[in-house]
Amino acid sequence: MKMTLKAMLATLLLCMSLGLSSGVLAQAVAPINVNTADVELLEELPGIGPSRADAIIEERETNGAFESAEDLERVSGIGPATVDRMREQVSVE
Known part of the structure; x- marks a missing residue:
């Protein structure tokens, strides 16, 4: 043809x-606000599954709001490489 x-x-x-x-x-x-997002929204971030999303919520409820993307390293299993992958997609405001 x-x-x-x-x-x-x-x-x-x-x-x-x-x-x-x-x-x-x-x-x-729009970036995802890690201080207000629910589990489903947090799971949209690269490297974040259900258990890490739960851990993010638990960390912010226990120790207060995240002030920067780097503060996500307070969560077990989230290190600098994971933060670098999601940095452009994360908001703390």
């Missing part, structure tokens, strides 16, 4: 516009 030049250009234009719009959508997502 031959594809005409016009059809190929239309397909290319569609693929490019979809690719650009998905990047714009990704940038529009």
Whole structure:
């Protein structure tokens, strides 16, 4: 089946516009506030599953709010590498 030049250009234009719009959508997502988020929302952070999400909530209830992304290292199992992976997606305000 031959594809005409016009059809190929239309397909290319569609693929490019979809690719650009998905990047714009990704940038529009607000960071997750680790001082107010529930378990389900915390699980959206990279490296955070149900047990670590529970641990984040327990830590903030026991020892107070997180003042920076680095404060997440107070939670057992969260180290500097995990904080670096999620830094852009975390808010404390």
